[in-house]
Amino acid sequence: MYHDVIVIGAGPAGMSAALRARRPKTFDYLPSDVLVLEEGEPGGISSWKETYFTSPGWTYRRDELRNMLLSEMESFCIPMRNERVESAELSGRIKRIRTDKGEYEALAVVIATGMRNGANEWQYFGKGLYATLRSIDVINSTYAEICSRHEKIIFVGSERMELALSIWKDACDKEPTVFVENEGDRVMEIFGEGNVEGIKVLRNGRVEEIKGDAVIVDFESYMLRPTTQIFDLETEDGFIKVDRLGRTNLPGVFGAGDISGPPFSVAKAVGEGVTAGIEAYRYAYRVKFGREAPAFAFYPMEGKDGLIVPEIPEPEDDWVIGALDRNLCERYPFLRDGVEYREFLKHFTREDYERMLRSYSISVRPPL
C-alpha cells in the first residue's frame, strides 16, 4: 500500500513539509496521506539548543519549536516511523523507499535529511556534547575550555574535519579519539547517565562503543560534505539541487532545508519545508485525481467547481482511507496509516464516509 507523500527526516524542514502536505490550507481541503520516516529523534539539529529564528529577539527555547511541530503532527494524525532510509528509487511514477526495517511506496517524496544523520545528540547538549558551528576564535576558546574540563574527548565529523583537528592540537595537548562518519559508519547513540560517557557507533557493519566524557561534533566538516549519496539526484556543490518550489530534477521529488544547501537556518528550513509540502500535495493530487489541486488562487484552476469531492467508491474498489481528525484516529488507530475501503466499511457506513469526506476529516486515494 502506498502513501500520497513520504517525508524523509523530521527536523524543522521535514515536519513543516509533512504538515503542509497533509493539509495545505485550513479549510475546504481534501487532506492527503503522509508518512514521516525519521532515523533519530524528531526535531533534528534544531533541538540541540535554543534557536534564534531571525535574531536574539525572536528565539525559541530548546525543544520549543520541535514540540510545537510534533504536537501539530499529532493533531493531524501524521504517522512517524523511527526508521533509517537506506536507499530510494525515485525516478518512476511510484517512488520506492527502503529503510532498515521495511519498504514503502509513495506518489511524492520530500527529502529533508539535513546535513547529517541524527542520533540522540539533543539529549546531551550542555552535558558534555559540543558542536563546532562557530567562528574560529570561539572554537579556539571553547576548545581550551573543553580541554580543561574533560579528560577523554571524542571528535565526530566527516573526513573533512582537518581544520577542527588542527585547531584542537593548538588548543589542547590531550589526544582525542576521532570517529569519521561516512555512508556506512555513523554514530548510533550517545550514552551516559546524565552526562556524556561515550558513543555507540556502527563501524564496518559492527556496533562498537567508544568511551569518552566529551563529544565534539564538527559541523563545519558536514557543511562541506552533506549526506545526499543515497538519493541519486542532481546536486550542486554537494547539496541536492532544488528550484524555488523545492523541485529536484525528478518529478514528484522535492528537497527542503539544510540538504538543499546554505544558508543553514531554521527559518529557511521551515520556509522550504512549507513550500515543498504544498508542492508535494499538488503533485500527489494531480496523480490521484488527474487535475490541478484547487490549492491557491494563483495556481490554474481546472473546472469551475474548485474543490473536488470524489465519488463514493463501491465497496469492492481499492480506495484507501486515512484519518485526519485526531479523535477519529485515536479511537480507530488503524485509520492512522490508512485502510482499504472494504475494511473501512466493516466499522463505518457509506453515510459516515460521505460525512467524513465533506468535513475533510479523512484522506482518500483512488486506485491508480
Ligand SMILES: Cc1cc2nc3c(=O)[nH]c(=O)nc-3n(C[C@H](O)[C@H](O)[C@H](O)COP(=O)(O)OP(=O)(O)OC[C@H]3O[C@@H](n4cnc5c(N)ncnc54)[C@H](O)[C@@H]3O)c2cc1C
Ligand atoms: C549547534 C547548532 C546551533 C544552531 N543554531 C541555530 C540558530 O540559532 N538559528 C538557526 O536558524 N539555525 C541554527 N542552526 C542551524 C539549524 O539547526 C539547521 O539549519 C536546521 O535544523 C535545519 O533543519 P533541517 O530540517 O533541514 O535538518 P535537520 O534539523 O538536520 O533535520 C534532519 C533530520 O533528518 C534525519 N535524517 C537524516 N538522514 C536520515 C535518513 N537516512 N533516514 C531517516 N532520517 C534521516 C535526521 O535524523 C534529522 O532529524 C544551528 C545548528 C547547530 C548544529
